[in-house]
Each structure stands twice: as C-alpha cells, then as structure tokens.
Amino acid sequence: MNKDVVLSVKNLKTFFYTNQRCNKAVNGVSFDIKRGKTLCIVGESGCGKSVTATSIMRLLPKLSRIEEGSIVYHSDNGDIRLDQLKKNGKNMRKIRGSEIAMIFQDPMTSLNPVYTVGFQIIENLKNHNKMSKREAKEEATRLLRDMGIPLPEQRVDEYPHQYSGGMRQRAMIAMAMSCSPKVLIADEPTTALDVTIQAQIFELMDKLKKENDTAVMMITHDMGVVAEMADDVAVMYMGNVVENGSVDQVLRNPAHPYTKALLDSIPVLGCGKDQVIEPIRGVTPDPFDRPIGCQFGPRCDYYTEKCETMPDEITVDGHMVRCWHYKEVLKDA
Amino acid sequence: MHKEKEVLLSLRDVKTYFPIKAGVIKRVVGHVKAVDGITINIYRGETIGLVGESGCGKTTLGKSILQLVESSAGEMFYDFDGEMKDLKKLSKSELNDARKKLQIVFQDPHSSLNPSFSIFGSLQEPLKKFGVKSKAEREKIIGDLLEAVNLRREYMYRYPHEFSGGQRQRIGIARALCVNPELIVCDEAVSALDVSIQAQVLKLMQKIKEERNLTYIFITHDLSVVEYISDRIAVMYLGRIVELAYAEDLYAHTKHPYTRALLSAIPVADLDKKSKRIILEGDVPSPVNPPSGCPFHPRCPEAIERCKTDVPTLVEYETNGRTHYASCHLLEKE
Numbered sequence: 001m002n003k004d005v006v007l008s009v010k011n012l013k014t015f016f017y018t019n020q021r022c023n024k025a026v027n028g029v030s031f032d033i034k035r036g037k038t039l040c041i042v043g044e045s046g047c048g049k050s051v052t053a054t055s056i057m058r059l060l061p062k063l064s065r066i067e068e069g070s071i072v073y074h075s076d077n078g079d080i081r082l083d084q085l086k087k088n089g090k091n092m093r094k095i096r097g098s099e100i101a102m103i104f105q106d107p108m109t110s111l112n113p114v115y116t117v118g119f120q121i122i123e124n125l126k127n128h129n130k131m132s133k134r135e136a137k138e139e140a141t142r143l144l145r146d147m148g149i150p151l152p153e154q155r156v157d158e159y160p161h162q163y164s165g166g167m168r169q170r171a172m173i174a175m176a177m178s179c180s181p182k183v184l185i186a187d188e189p190t191t192a193l194d195v196t197i198q199a200q201i202f203e204l205m206d207k208l209k210k211e212n213d214t215a216v217m218m219i220t221h222d223m224g225v226v227a228e229m230a231d232d233v234a235v236m237y238m239g240n241v242v243e244n245g246s247v248d249q250v251l252r253n254p255a256h257p258y259t260k261a262l263l264d265s266i267p268v269l270g271c272g273k274d275q276v277i278e279p280i281r282g283v284t285p286d287p288f289d290r291p292i293g294c295q296f297g298p299r300c301d302y303y304t305e306k307c308e309t310m311p312d313e314i315t316v317d318g319h320m321v322r323c324w325h326y327k328e329v330l331k332d333a
Numbered sequence: 334m335h336k337e338k339e340v341l342l343s344l345r346d347v348k349t350y351f352p353i354k355a356g357v358i359k360r361v362v363g364h365v366k367a368v369d370g371i372t373i374n375i376y377r378g379e380t381i382g383l384v385g386e387s388g389c390g391k392t393t394l395g396k397s398i399l400q401l402v403e404s405s406a407g408e409m410f411y412d413f414d415g416e417m418k419d420l421k422k423l424s425k426s427e428l429n430d431a432r433k434k435l436q437i438v439f440q441d442p443h444s445s446l447n448p449s450f451s452i453f454g455s456l457q458e459p460l461k462k463f464g465v466k467s468k469a470e471r472e473k474i475i476g477d478l479l480e481a482v483n484l485r486r487e488y489m490y491r492y493p494h495e496f497s498g499g500q501r502q503r504i505g506i507a508r509a510l511c512v513n514p515e516l517i518v519c520d521e522a523v524s525a526l527d528v529s530i531q532a533q534v535l536k537l538m539q540k541i542k543e544e545r546n547l548t549y550i551f552i553t554h555d556l557s558v559v560e561y562i563s564d565r566i567a568v569m570y571l572g573r574i575v576e577l578a579y580a581e582d583l584y585a586h587t588k589h590p591y592t593r594a595l596l597s598a599i600p601v602a603d604l605d606k607k608s609k610r611i612i613l614e615g616d617v618p619s620p621v622n623p624p625s626g627c628p629f630h631p632r633c634p635e636a637i638e639r640c641k642t643d644v645p646t647l648v649e650y651e652t653n654g655r656t657h658y659a660s661c662h663l664l665e666k667e
Contacts, residue, residue: 044527044528044529045527150615164616166616167616194386194387194554194617195386195554195556195595195598195599196386196594196595196598196613197386197616198598198600199597199598199610199612199613200612200613200614202600203610203612221527221528222528222600222602223528223602224557224599224600224601224602225600226600226602227600227601227602227603227604228600228601229600247604248604251602251603251604252604261529262528262529263602265528265529265531265532266528266531266532266557266602267532267535267557267558267560267561268557268601268602268603269556269557269560269584269596269599269601270560270584270601271560273560273561273562273563273564273580273581275561277532277535277536277561278532279529279530279532279533279536280529280532280533283497283499283500283530284527284529
C-alpha cells in the first residue's frame with residue numbers, strides 16, 4: 001500500500017431512506033487523502049459532499065446506511081476498516097476526535113451554548129489522553145493561544161455566545177486539533193464567515209497543517225478556495241466524483257464538462273465587466289428522478305447517445321475523469 | 334447611458350442609529366450606529382455596488398433608502414420627474430407613489446415568498462394596490478413578467494415550494510418589476526444561490542436592466558460578483574463609505590488600505606493570479622462604540638498617530654480622469 005495515503009475511500013455508496021424512497025446521495029465515490037496534503041471536495045449543494053464526510057466520521061443520521069464500498073484508515077498500527085466498525089463502538093469512538101477530527105460548517109450551532117468553550121475542549125482532551133483536569137485546562141489555554149485568540153486565560157472560561165463568529169470557528173479548530181489528528185475533515189469551515197476572517201482561518205489551517213503534518217479534507221463550493229488551499233481536488237456532481245486530480249491538472253486542464261462549465265460560470269476578481277460568464281443551463285436534477293447514465297448528461301454540451309450509460313472512471317497520469325468525451329473536452333480547452 | 338449623469342438619488346449625510354434599551358423602564362443606554370454619515374449620488378441607469386463585511390451597515394442603508402427603516406438624520410433626495418424631493422419628508426400618499434419607483438429583491442428566496450399564496454397571489458398584491466382593477470389584466474401583466482424572467486406563464490398558479498432556489502429568486506425579481514420601478518435595491522440577491530445558478534440570475538438581471546433602463550443598488554459581500562455587475566462600487570466599513578470608485582479603478586488603483594486587504598483576502602479561482610494575502614488582525618469592532626478617529630485604525634497595517642484621533646473625510650481624487658473617492662489620512666499627505 002502506498003505509504004503517503006492516510007485514508008482511502010473506495011466505491012462508497014451511502015443511501016438515505018425516506019418515505020419509502022431511496023436517495024442515492026453518495027453513489028460510488030472513491031478518493032485518497034494523502035499525508036500532509038489538502039484534498040478539496042467541490043460541488044454544488046446536494047451533490048453529496050457532506051454525506052461523504054459524515055460517512056467517514058460515521059456520524060450519519062439514522063435513516064441512512066453505508067451500502068457498499070470501503071473506508072480504510074491507514075493508521076500507524078495497521079489498516080482499519082472504518083465502515084465495518086460499530087458506529088458508537090469503543091474503537092470508533094477512540095478514532096473519532098483523536099485521529100480523525102472534524103470542523104463543522106456553522107460555528108454558531110456546533111458549540112454547546114451551555115458549557116464554556118474551555119470545558120468543551122477539555123472534554124475532548126480528557127477523553128483521549130490521560131490528563132489531569134489542571135493539565136487539560138493548561139493545554140486548552142495553550143491551544144486557544146495558538147489559534148490567535150486574545151487573552152486565552154480569560155477566554156477559556158467564557159461561553160460561546162461571548163465569542164465572535166471567527167473566534168468560535170477558531171475554538172472549533174482548537175477542539176479539532178487538540179489531539180493532533182492525522183486527518184482533519186473541514187466541512188465548509190469558512191462559508192459563514194467574512195472574507196477577512198476567512199483569510200485568517202486559512203492562514204491558521206495552513207500553519208497547523210505544516211506543523212503537525214495533518215492531512216486535510218476540505219469541503220467547499222468555492223472554486224477560489226480550491227485554488228488557494230488545495231493540493232488535490234475532487235469535483236462531485238449528484239453523488240459521483242466526476243473528476244479528481246492535482247489542483248494544477250483540474251483547474252488548468254479540466255477534463256470533465258461539468259468542471260469546465262463550473263469554472264466558466266464564476267466571475268473572476270480583477271477581470272472587470274467585460275469577462276464572459278457562461279451559466280450552466282438547466283438545473284440540478286431531482287435526486288429521486290435521476291437521469292439515466294451520466295448524471296450531467298441533460299445539461300452537457302458534449303451529450304451523445306453513449307452518455308446513456310454511466311461512464312467508467314478513466315485515469316490518465318493520476319488525473320481521474322468520469323466522462324466518455326474527455327478527450328474532446330481537453331482539446332477544446 | 335449615464336453619460337449625461339442625471340442624479341436619481343442623492344444621499345446627504347444619512348445616519349441610521351438603533352437605540353439599545355436596558356432595564357425595566359427601557360432606558361436608552363446607547364446606539365448601534367449602523368449607518369453613520371453616508372453621502373453619495375446615484376445616477377440614473379447605473380449599477381452601484383455596496384460591499385463590506387457583515388455588520389458594516391450595507392443592508393441597513395438599503396432599507397433606509399426604501400424607507401423600510403427610519404433613518405435618524407440626513408436627507409435623501411429622489412428625482413420625481415425632474416423635481417428633487419426628500420424621501421423622508423414625503424406625505425403618506427406621496428410615499429405610496431414613491432414605493433412604485435423603489436423596489437427591493439431580498440436575499441433569501443426561501444423566506445421572502447409567502448408559502449400559502451400562489452405566485453399569482455403574491456405578485457398581484459402590488460398591482461391591486463396600484464390600481465390594476467381587472468383580474469384578466471393582472472394575469473396578463475404577471476404572465477408577461479414571468480416570461481421576462483425566463484419562467485413559464487403557467488407557473489403563476491403554482492406555490493413557492495414547487496420551485497427551486499434559482500427560480501424563486503427570479504420570481505422575487507419579477508415581483509420587484511411588477512410596478513415598473515426605476516430603482517431596485519438587490520440585497521444579497523445571488524448570495525444564497527449555487528454558483529451555476531448564480532450566473533444565470535446575474536445575466537438575467539443585466540438583461541432586464543438594459544431593457545427597462547433600471548438603476549440597481551447591488552448589496553453584496555462577494556467582490557467578484559459586484560465587480561462583474563457594477564459600474565461603481567462603494568466599500569463600506571462600520572457604517573461609513575471608505576472608498577467609492579468606478580469598478581475598474583477600484584481594482585486596478587486601490588486607494589484605501591481596507592479595500593486593499595479586502596481584495597487580497599478573496600480567494601481567486603485562477604492559479605496564475607495568486608497574490609500575497611494581507612491578513613487583517615482581529616474582528617470588525619462593534620458599531621455600538623466604534624473606535625475613535627478612523628474606524629479602521631485598530632486593524633490597519635499602515636495606521637499613523639493621526640488616525641487614532643482624526644476622523645478622515647471622503648475626499649475626491651482622480652483616477653484615469655474619473656472621480657475616485659477615498660477617506661484615508663495617508664492619501665491626504667501626498
């Protein structure tokens with residue numbers, strides 16, 4: 001097994017069952033997270049980005065199930081099949097929060113309002129390490145200081161509502177980083193924040209990544225964030241990874257029509273009023289009424305009869321694409 | 334189009350303060366200075382972008398212009414067929430007429446349409462109020478509007494839950510267009526939409542603007558979007574305008590340190606355009622007691638002694654022969 005890979009997901013299928021209907025939210029997703037690198041997962045709302053993350057963390061809601069595929073965590077003590085562990089079993093709880101940690105999108109709702117921020121960080125520390133209360137508190141203060149929170153000795157005893165939005169997200173990161181995880185999953189960590197605060201958080205995540213050699217899996221819908229942060233990119237559409245490769249490969253030479261259309265549809269800063277933005281026609285399909293074959297087919301300019309069967313994953317030089325017409329797309333670029 | 338530069342709306346030192354009340358007798362203990370002295374001329378037919386971080390007062394300014402929020406001080410002159418009248422001093426019936434000319438598109442398309450009304454039900458309200466008596470006529474107008482925003486005529490008898498986010502936002506635009514307005518305030522009109530849908534709505538808004546010779550006040554926090562759609566851009570910080578310039582000049586010849594930091598903080602989806610980020614420290618100060626002097630000085634990387642005491646005013650400069658306003662002491666020295 002490749003030593004650089006810390007977590008690999010193979011053909012993951014997670015389905016939701018509601019009202020006797022089945023939503024194939026994640027339908028055959030494969031990717032690897034490399035040690036000390038950032039993998040960005042991009043896609044529009046409803047494409048299955050967050051479900052992939054919660055599948056890895058085994059935090060899926062009750063009505064959903066991992067149907068197929070494997071999630072392998074390559075720990076220092078051998079490989080662990082996360083998908084086969086019991087959701088709330090001892091082993092999963094040991095990994096969750098210490099080896100694989102997660103930052104959630106909305107820092108306002110993911111901190112418990114009735115406990116102090118310090119208490120919530122200490123809880124994680126005490127759970128995973130043998131620490132006395134005092135040691136844990138000192139460690140929590142140190143973490144908050146590292147995150148650039150002013151007056152950490154005082155702030156550690158404050159409640160989440162006394163923090164601003166950016167500070168709350170820092171506290172969340174402090175909590176996630178408290179046990180020096182090998183993998184950090186960040187689900188749209190800055191979507192709710194202002195750009196100047198977003199820049200601060202990214203700076204911080206970059207620093208932590210370098211210091212602790214943590215692999216980051218970042219979920220986002222912003223191509224700008226991808227260009228800024230990612231080493232590798234996976235583009236998702238309707239429950240599939242349609243393109244996966246290094247950031248250079250995907251952003252410079254998009255091989256999938258969806259990636260290309262997505263890049264053409266966003267205004268780029270500094271290009272002025274004359275730039276051409278080309279909207280993607282149509283809308284994302286209803287997950288209960290999916291198109292046959294390639295999911296992007298009905299909105300795609302390259303559509304042919306061949307697209308009525310789901311394309312295979314084709315890999316050229318580590319650049320994976322799921323499209324029958326990728327050669328034409330590359331030629332048109 | 335706006336070469337003759339006909340002023341449509343002229344704001345003079347507009348202030349909107351919200352009182353903070355405390356105690357049993359609800360004594361006023363302070364004010365949130367949401368909008369703190371805005372002076373700006375808006376010309377007919379232009380799109381002016383208002384950008385800034387959350388809490389800088391951009392939405393409050395938009396609502397103050399529409400008289401949805403009562404402003405505490407200042408004057409707002411609006412061009413009523415050649416006659417400039419202060420919107421704040423209009424009588425009730427005059428204000429009703431003014432509402433025909435000023436419309437708004439809200440941020441959240443999910444909560445700004447009444448779920449128990451069909452689209453026809455929602456959109457006919459303004460028409461009824463402004464005297465379109467016959468139902469057949471209302472149906473015709475609404476049908477035409479829906480077609481103008483690329484929706485089908487038949488959709489008017491559907492309910493909001495049957496539409497996607499992008500479609501609902503287009504209905505929101507159609508509603509604003511109902512009464513043939515002159516000025517539309519777009520309050521984060523595309524922020525809640527997915528990127529692929531965002532482009533559709535932006536293009537549509539531009540098309541409609543050209544067809545109907547509208548003026549937009551485009552409020553957003555997304556600088557890439559605002560650059561694409563606006564003629565001029567006003568950057569706000571803590572209730573004040575810190576820089577106001579033509580879109581190209583704002584990006585190419587940034588004057589204010591805050592704008593520079595804001596622009597550098599935005600991730601750009603282009604690998605060749607990576608620039609060095611200027612990281613601002615700390616958060617936006619509270620608008621309840623803003624810092625003395627220049628409101629930006631505690632976070633400003635270039636602040637000098639004078640910034641702590643003197644409040645800078647918006648001074649007119651020139652870039653490429655066009656006006657360019659900025660409020661910073663550092664610029665005055667040159």
